[in-house]
């Protein structure tokens with residue numbers, strides 16, 4: 511299939527060609543015709559699948575026809591959970607819409623009101639927003655949604671996880687009911703289905719094989735760590751690997767991210783932290799430095815896990831495992847992008863065993879354990895799931911702080927599938943309208959409750 515076959519406006523096709531895309535990705539192939547036909551849609555697609563173009567291209571197509579709606583409000587509204595993701599959606603809109611005369615902008619928390627008020631002082635085509643700040647504008651009356659034609663909820667599950675449910679409902683209650691609504695989500699858990707039921711009108715459902723299918727190019731490894739200082743030893747060893755060109759290291763807390771970045775910098779590595787306590791300008795600057803190659807090691811909290819699109823990330827290191835299994839998938843998806851291979855290394859201590867088991871259930875396979883000579887763990891990880899313990903060949907209490915540069919050895923972990931849920935390569939999407947209500951049963955077996963006061 512080619513992009514021409516969608517019958518998109520020539521200006522849009524030209525922009526896509528200029529991006530070097532020749533073939534639509536599976537989510538694009540499935541979604542674009544459905545959206546162009548005017549349907550509501552709920553789609554499971556992870557970042558890295560080309561999902562942004564899957565909704566931006568038909569949105570742009572809509573904008574080729576002049577608005578007849580009242581006022582100056584946005585014709586297309588994209589809600590995203592994070593400022594980073596909003597930035598990427600905005601970039602995509604500008605990139606694919608560059609042959610069109612558009613007024614677009616973002617409405618994000620942590621950014622000056624002045625620029626946002628200027629943006630909405632004249633008719634605007636596309637607004638990409640985080641829910642909190644947009645609602646703020648709606649309540650002040652500085653933005654109205656009377657003219658809205660298409661509402662896109664990007665990473666809807668993440669917005670729910672971050673406690674935006676109420677804000678989203680308030681925003682949607684101010685939008686015209688005749689709008690078209692698209693919902694993109696990484697997981698089809700119950701809360702997402704409930705939200706879809708409230709906000710979408712008889713949607714079509716497109717479900718790409720989530721989990722590992724898009725991560726076929728990523729080698730995943732696990733290192734058992736005895737404690738924090740052991741994790742730091744492992745990290746010090748790994749970052750000395752010359753094949754590591756650029757890495758994102760994920761820590762559980764903002765404080766740890768700062769501290770690790772400081773320690774790595776002190777050790778002579780170009781490193782920086784990225785987390786939600788930094789203002790947007792500082793965050794953008796850090797991402798830009800990473801893109802330019804001025805930073806080799808980015809120590810981030812999950813705020814960077816979704817949406818961050820930096821090419822050439824060779825390694826993702828989970829210094830701490832994520833509490834929520836789907837974040838693991840998003841984190842490792844920062845590497846192995848655009849056909850490149852990548853390595854995802856996770857550290858697990860005994861206190862994180864629960865998280866590991868959730869992740870393995872979610873991705874449908876066991877992460878293979880590896881030991882590094884001289885840095886093997888002293889403790890044994892007792893995996894209920896029948897996984898092998900972290901027995902280390904040749905390790906002893908005396909060699910913990912041994913030589914960096916030792917070759918990693920695979921010690922255990924079969925990496926074998928946990929039954930039918932593991933379908934690497936099973937990327938064939940299923941499209942269908944649910945017979946009962948808007949959506950079918952959840953497809954994810956495991957899903958934990960998130961704390962809305964997510965600390966990123």
Ligand code: AMP
Pocket residue numbers: 530531532533534535538556557558559560561562563819
């Ligand atoms: P997304 O899943 O939207 O974050 O997109 C992931 C990456 O894929 C982005 O860097 C896009 O520029 C790129 N991309 C999107 N569509 C295509 C396509 N049809 N062919 C090649 N690359 C694409």
